[in-house]
Amino acid sequence: MRDIFDAELTQLGDDLVTLAGRVERAITDAGVALLTADLALAETVIAGDLEIDALERDLDERCVLLLAQQAPVATDLRIVVSALRMSATMERMGDLARHVAQVARGRYPRHAIPHGLSGTFAEMHDAAVRVARRLTTLLENRDLAIAESIEQDDDLLDELHEDSFTALLGGSWTGTPQETVDVTLVGRYYERFGDHGVSVARRVVYLVTGNVGEEISAS
Template sequence: MRTIFEAELTQLGEDLVAMSRLVEAAMADAGTALLTGDVALAEQVIAADRAVDALEQDLDERCIALLAQQQPVATDLRTVVTALRMSASLERMGDLARHIATVARLRYPTPAAAQPLGETFAAMHDAANRVAQRTTRMLSTHDLDVAEKLERDDDLLDGLLEEVFATVLAPSWEGSAQETVDATLLSRYFERFGDHGVSVARRMVYLVTGETAVPA
């Protein structure tokens, strides 16, 4: 019984890694679609989000089946409950990548992240990519040092969000209302993506060390 349960826990962990890899690809492509105005890539991200949603549903059902059949306690129980919560965060990260791709598609052929914000959004994309890569890495290696770096990328995203607002609200801003709306939404999507990455990381730290940080 115990061996089957351990195999099932390992499988849960692998599925979280698989979800995280999909999210990583979604963010990489969504940002590229946004920055280069690649509408085909944007549509690909939008279509691919269904796979993340399906993985979440499947993973959740298996968590509930595990709780029912194996009746785990202590750390095993926390592992299963944490997997449920991580899958919800990863699903939401997939949604946010899809939202970014949707803005890219709607604005085509005009690039949605144009000057003077192009560089800021490129930096947000880089930071979000690192958040996604580190989330996958934490999930696959349980290396807690990654959590600290991930928090720094999230801080960077918060700072870049402020930079977007400062640009948009400066007297020199000549963007249209559409550009202002896009900049507001896009920067928020990137920033929320970072928040969810931090949430996954903190749950992993808690699972491994039993020490809880302030929730993200």
């Protein structure tokens, strides 16, 4: 019985890594589509979000089945409940990637992000991709140093988000209302990638160490 349960927990871990990998792909492609005005890539991300949603549903069903059939307690229970939460958060990261891709598609053939801010958004993209890639690695190997570096990239995303507001509100902004709207929304999506990444990372830390971080839920 215990062997079967261990195999199922391992499978659950593998499913989380698969989901994280798909989300990493979506975030990477969405950012490239945004920064290079690549319509086909934007469409790929938008269509691919259905797959991420399906992966989340499968993972959740597996969790509920595990709870029903194995009635786990203590650490095992914590793992299953955490998996439910992490899958919901990663599904949300997939939604955000879709939103970024939708902005890219909506402005095509123009670039959604005006030239003067393309450097800031390229940095945001790089940081978001690092967060997503490290989440996948963290879920694979539970190396807590990785969790720390995710927190750092979240701080960087907050700073870059602030920079984008400074550009919009500093008095020398000459963008159109559409550009202002796009910079505002896309900046927020990137800031949220960081929050969600930290939320998942802290759950992994909690599972490994038993220590609750300052605040697990992404705000």
